[in-house]
Amino acid sequence: MSTYNQLAADIIANVGGKDNIKSLRHCITRLRFQLKDESKANDSYLKNKEGIITTLSAAGEYMVVIGEHVPDVFKEVSRQLGREAEEDAPATFDDEKKSSLVDRFLKLIMACMGPTLNLLSAAGIIKGLTVILTMVGIPTDSGIYMLANAAGDALFFGLPVMLGFNVAKYLKIDPYFGFLFGAALTYPAIQGVDLNFELFKINATYISSFLPVFFGLLVAAPLWKFFNKRLPNAIKGFLTPLLTLIIAFPLTFILIGPIANAIGTGIAVGMDFLFVKTPFFAYVILGLLWQVLVMFGVHGILAMFAFYSLLEGNPSALLAATGGAPWGIVGITLAISLFAKNDNLKRTSAPSLASAVIGVTEPAMYGIIVPRKILLLISCLAGGLGGLIAAIFSMKAYTFTGMGPMALLGSINPDDPQILPIVLIVVVPLVAGFLLTKVLYKETDDTKVQNNISDKSTGVEKHGASNRVISIQAPVTGVVKSVIKSSDEVFASEALGKGVVIVPSSDTVFALISGTVKTVFPTGHAIGIVGENGEEVLIHVGINTVNLQGKYFSPKVLQGDTVHAGEVLVDFDKGALEQLGYNTEVMMIVTIQMTF
The missing domain is CATH 3.30.1360.60 (Glucose permease domain IIB)
Known part of the structure; x- marks a missing residue:
C-alpha cells in the first residue's frame, strides 16, 4: 500500500x-x-x-x-x-x-513544455559549468569543453523533436508521429537555405524552436484523427501518418512555421521592450510581486513566457528579475528560526527554511509569512530589492538551471561572466529579509489566543496575548460546553479554532460582539463577524445544515452590516431541524489569532 x-x-x-x-x-x-x-x-x-x-x-x-x-x-x-x-x-x-479557449490553450502549452523542464535544468547546469570552465582557463577547443558543450546544447538542437512527441501525446494522436513531425521540420539539409517552388522561395530555420511544431501539430492532429477514423484497419497504421505528413508538413514549413516564428519574435521584442526601455519598473515591480503571484499559484503563466524564451535560445530577463525573491524568504525564515520564542513557530520555521534554501518557498509562505501581514510586506520588499539588483546589472537568465543555489548558474553571462551580480542578488534580499524581520516583526502581537472558556450560558471570556480581556456574549441561550465536545469532528478537533459549542434552548442567534459582518453564508446557517478589536468569530448553526440550502433559516443581516452585541443575526426553526434529524448544536469559534 x-x-x-x-x-x-x-x-x-x-x-x-x-x-x-x-x-x-x-x-x-x-x-x-x-x-x-x-x-x-x-x-x-x-x-x-x-x-x-x-x-x-x-x-x-x-x-x-x-x-x-x-x-x-x-x-x-x-x-x-x-x-x-x-x-x-x-x-x-x-x-x-x-x-474556456484561453484555459485550454494555456494548459496545452504547460503540459507540452512541462516534461522538458527537468531536462532543461540539467542541460542548463551543464551550460553554466562550461562558462566556469572558460573562467578557470579551459580552452573552448579542448575535448572536455566540447563534450560538455555538446551535452548542454543537445536539448536545444533537438527541441522540436521532443516537443513534437509531447504535443502529439497531449492531443491524443500517436506521439511517435509528433517525433517524426519535429524531426522533419529540423532536417539539417533544409535549414536556412532557399527552397524553390514554382511561384516563390522560402528560407526558414526551425532548430531550437517551439511554436512552429506546436502550431503545426494543432493542424495535423485533426487530420490524423479524420484519417484514422475513416481508413480501413488493415492500412490505416501506415496510411494515416503518410497522408497527415504530406499535408501538414509542407503547410507548416511554408506557411504556419514562419507565422509562428514571427509570433515568437514579437513575444521576445515585447519582453525586451519592457526590460530594456523600462528596466527599473519591470525588474523591481516583478520582484516585488513575485511571491504574491506564487502565493496565488498564477506565477506559472508568466514563467511560461520565460521558458519559451529560453527554449528558443534567448536569455530571459523575467527569471533574473524574480531570482532574488526566494532569498528574501530565506532571510525571513532564518530570522524566525533564530529568534522566535514560540515553540510551534520555531518548529515550523526549520523545515520551511530548508525548503526555501532549495527554492521551494510555499511552505514558508503559507505556514509562516501569509498569516502575518508584516512578514508578507517584508517578503515583497526583499523581492523588490532583488529586482533592483537585477536592473542595475541588467541581469538575465541565460539558461534554466533549476531552483535555489543551482539557479544562480543560469544567470552567468557566457560572453561576460561576472560574479558580483550573482552574489548581490542573493545577499541583498536575504539580509534585507533577515534584518527587517528582526526589527519589525513583534512576536508578542502574534501569539495564539489562550481561551478560558467559562461553562456558563451568559458569556465567554477570551484572553489575548497582552492579557486584555474581551467579554463575548453567548450567541444563543442554552448549555455551553467546550468545542472539543462538539458532535462535528472538524470543529471538535479545533482545526478551525478554539471556541464553544452550545446546545440551544431557543431558535434566535444574537451577535456575540460588536463589529462588522464579514460573511453571511448563502444558506444562512453560518455568519462571521470581525470585532472592533480585530477578533474574528464564526457562528455555525447545526451540523450539515448547509444541505438544507437555506430552508428553515432567516438571516437578519447582510455582509458588510455593522452590528452591536445582542443584535439578532438569524432566526432558525429549531423544531423543524430536529424533526428532520439534524443536530442543532451552535458552534462559536475564534477563527484567527487576536492581536491587540
Whole structure:
C-alpha cells in the first residue's frame, strides 16, 4: 500500500469526490484540480489535514498545496481516480470542452513544455559549468569543453523533436508521429537555405524552436484523427501518418512555421521592450510581486513566457528579475528560526527554511509569512530589492538551471561572466529579509489566543496575548460546553479554532460582539463577524445544515452590516431541524489569532 494512500483518499473525498474532478495536474508543490463545482471542496478539512500545507483557488484551478512530496501524492491520487499518473500531461477525467479557449490553450502549452523542464535544468547546469570552465582557463577547443558543450546544447538542437512527441501525446494522436513531425521540420539539409517552388522561395530555420511544431501539430492532429477514423484497419497504421505528413508538413514549413516564428519574435521584442526601455519598473515591480503571484499559484503563466524564451535560445530577463525573491524568504525564515520564542513557530520555521534554501518557498509562505501581514510586506520588499539588483546589472537568465543555489548558474553571462551580480542578488534580499524581520516583526502581537472558556450560558471570556480581556456574549441561550465536545469532528478537533459549542434552548442567534459582518453564508446557517478589536468569530448553526440550502433559516443581516452585541443575526426553526434529524448544536469559534 502506498505511503500516501489515506492522504490521497482524503483529498479526493474532500474536493467533492471523483465525479467532481474534471482534470488534475501538479506543479512543484501543489496538486492542481479543475473541479465541476468548487463549492463542494471542504477547505477547512483540507487546510488542517496533516500532509497538506493549505488550499487556494486561482486561474480556474483548485490547488491543494503539498510541498516537495507532491509527485508521489499525485501518482497515488491518479491511481485512485482510475488512471496511472503521467508526469507529462494532466490526468483528465472528464471532457474539458466546456473550459474556456484561453484555459485550454494555456494548459496545452504547460503540459507540452512541462516534461522538458527537468531536462532543461540539467542541460542548463551543464551550460553554466562550461562558462566556469572558460573562467578557470579551459580552452573552448579542448575535448572536455566540447563534450560538455555538446551535452548542454543537445536539448536545444533537438527541441522540436521532443516537443513534437509531447504535443502529439497531449492531443491524443500517436506521439511517435509528433517525433517524426519535429524531426522533419529540423532536417539539417533544409535549414536556412532557399527552397524553390514554382511561384516563390522560402528560407526558414526551425532548430531550437517551439511554436512552429506546436502550431503545426494543432493542424495535423485533426487530420490524423479524420484519417484514422475513416481508413480501413488493415492500412490505416501506415496510411494515416503518410497522408497527415504530406499535408501538414509542407503547410507548416511554408506557411504556419514562419507565422509562428514571427509570433515568437514579437513575444521576445515585447519582453525586451519592457526590460530594456523600462528596466527599473519591470525588474523591481516583478520582484516585488513575485511571491504574491506564487502565493496565488498564477506565477506559472508568466514563467511560461520565460521558458519559451529560453527554449528558443534567448536569455530571459523575467527569471533574473524574480531570482532574488526566494532569498528574501530565506532571510525571513532564518530570522524566525533564530529568534522566535514560540515553540510551534520555531518548529515550523526549520523545515520551511530548508525548503526555501532549495527554492521551494510555499511552505514558508503559507505556514509562516501569509498569516502575518508584516512578514508578507517584508517578503515583497526583499523581492523588490532583488529586482533592483537585477536592473542595475541588467541581469538575465541565460539558461534554466533549476531552483535555489543551482539557479544562480543560469544567470552567468557566457560572453561576460561576472560574479558580483550573482552574489548581490542573493545577499541583498536575504539580509534585507533577515534584518527587517528582526526589527519589525513583534512576536508578542502574534501569539495564539489562550481561551478560558467559562461553562456558563451568559458569556465567554477570551484572553489575548497582552492579557486584555474581551467579554463575548453567548450567541444563543442554552448549555455551553467546550468545542472539543462538539458532535462535528472538524470543529471538535479545533482545526478551525478554539471556541464553544452550545446546545440551544431557543431558535434566535444574537451577535456575540460588536463589529462588522464579514460573511453571511448563502444558506444562512453560518455568519462571521470581525470585532472592533480585530477578533474574528464564526457562528455555525447545526451540523450539515448547509444541505438544507437555506430552508428553515432567516438571516437578519447582510455582509458588510455593522452590528452591536445582542443584535439578532438569524432566526432558525429549531423544531423543524430536529424533526428532520439534524443536530442543532451552535458552534462559536475564534477563527484567527487576536492581536491587540
